[in-house]
Amino acid sequence: MPLRLALAQIRSQVGDIDGNVERVLDAWRRAADLGADLVVFTELTTTGYPPEDLLLKPEFLRANLDAVRRLATEGPHGTVALVGYVGTEEDDLVADDPADHTGWEVASAAGVSLTNSAAVLADGAVVATYDKFRLPNYGVFDEARYFTPRDEPLVVRVAGVPVGVTICEDLWLEPGPVGRAAQAGAKLVANLNASPYHRGKHAEREDWARRHVRRDGTWLAYVNVVGGQDDVVFDGDSFLLGPDGEVTARGAQFAEDLVVVDVPVETAEVTAACDLDGHTGDRPVLAGQQAAERLDPVGEVWHALVLATRDYCHRNGFEEAIIGLSGGIDSAVVAAVAADALGGEHVLGVAMPSPYSSQHSLDDAESLAKNFGSPYHVLQIEEPMAAVGRVLGDLVVTGFGEQRGDDREAGVAYENIQARLRGVLVMALSNERGSIVLTTGNKSEYAVGYATLYGDMAGGFAPLKDVPKLLVYELARWRNAQGDGELVPVNTIEKAPSAELRPDQRDDDSLPPYEILDDIIEGYVERDLGLRALVERGHDEATVRRVVQLVDRAEYKRRQAAPGPKVTCRAFGRERRVPMTNDWQG
Secondary structure (H helix, E strand, C coil): CCEEEEEEECCCCCCCHHHHHHHHHHHHHHHHHCCCCEEECCCCCCCCCCCHHHHHCHHHHHHHHHHHHHHHHHCCCCCEEEEEEEEECCCCCCCCCCCCCCCCCCCCCCCCCEEEEEEEEECCEEEEEEECCCCCCCCCCCHHHCECCCCCCCEEEECCEEEEEEEHHHHCCCCHHHHHHHHCCCCEEEEEECCECCCCHHHHHHHHHHHHHHHHCCEEEEEECEEEECCEEEEECCEEECCCCCEEEECCECCCEEEEEEECCCCCCCCCCCEECCCCCCCCCCCCCCECCCCCHHHHHHHHHHHHHHHHHHHCCCCCEEEECCCCHHHHHHHHHHHHHHCHHHEEEEECCCCCCCHHHHHHHHHHHHHCCCCEEECCCHHHHHHHHHHHHHHCCCCCHHHHCCCCCCCHHHHHHHHHHHHHHHHHHHHHHCCEEECCCCHHHHHHCCCCCCCCCCCCECCCCCCCHHHHHHHHHHHHCCCCCCCCCHHHHHCCCCCCCCCCCCHHHHCCCHHHHHHHHHHHHHCCCCHHHHHHCCCCHHHHHHHHHHHHHCHHHHHCCCCCCCCCCCCCECCECCCCCCCCCC
């Protein structure tokens, strides 16, 4: 009889330990009802990922361990579960009696050795545990700050099948813990994950899994969490890989899923930590299991942004978002993402025209709000601009020619005053309505500092923070192609991008064309390429030098920017930590 396996792709939330327990129990019981022998959950299921400095709180660690005990006690018998949790050197879950643990305490988080662990739960007990070996400490990961690695393979027998237990980054090493589990006799290797999304990530995961199964002749179950968490988003996309390297089952992308599949894996007599029966009663016949259809490359970015925005807003208590609508492509795409995430009626669009705002931009902003069923208001900023000009007087020598009766051109201070007045207005509405302001800047603009501190950067979340400008256009076209009609006005997509802070202004007056700019940014920011390598990509040396200088100078702005979801292989924020003050001129 094949092993019946369940991949439990759940929305484990950071800090919501009680809620995570309920999510596990719900999925575990559904898997048991379907006759599963084994259900595999995600990395740090009890705490959510990444818990960061919550791990320094003794009461948090205690609650996490109590959650494992509760799961062992309340979980259905007859179906084995693998659950991620934080282990400590002061607690032996396997030796504990789950009914008698009231006296357990963590004396102090400082100095306590913690592990990123998985518990094997069966028939009311914690029967075995595994501690992660490879701790990532790059990009968005800081696991070496908190955890101690262990190099002790774990194989348990479930319904006669030897199952190896590994966690996330253990997969990304050859042969590593996955190979050692196979050497210890495992025929199926379970890999519990909290793997953040970026474009192309699924191919990297499957490539590593494929290397292992083809080398060892094993099956591999990869189970990933789903949901947004601050500046990362988890895409689920769990899968089961056969010894031939082919995906035989797959979970949904960006949504919870419980994938139950019969695995034709052989039983074997091997030395194992424990021998567990698995499901012993009658079990229903499963419908034919097929791999979930994958989203296209642009569609998966859209779903990542929507999920990240929804979870950030809702988990932080915001039902409504406020967006400054300029009639341009960035604010249009942010509004569309917010409407899909929160519902159009929960997105307040605010147009704040200056004397330089075009009528077609106002018309486009109004059309966009109407298309998504969003409330829309126009707040004129011409009078506040004049008032600020009078207050500043001769301290600002350019930009207020209209008030002075001269013809001096608008300067940067004058342009930024417009952006900052808009920031004041949307933040006032935020305070009044208890709503979150979504900023509209994209990665290209943040890279070169083409954004105003305390102006268009003012807000609580930046959905496009890691989205290059050219991809913003692709997202708008993708959303319009989804059968709901032309929601983002075609004029917004086709017109030349402009901040409209001075007469006849265009982005390419100040910046290289985005086809050039985005490629230089991708090379310099995401790949750490130097001047010579960027020039070899076909770019003019003077242009490269100018863009690199702009990127370096804008670091202080990005440090003050709102968080936003990572969708490229390297995002601004904690993934790219460049000193604001440095004299490196390379």
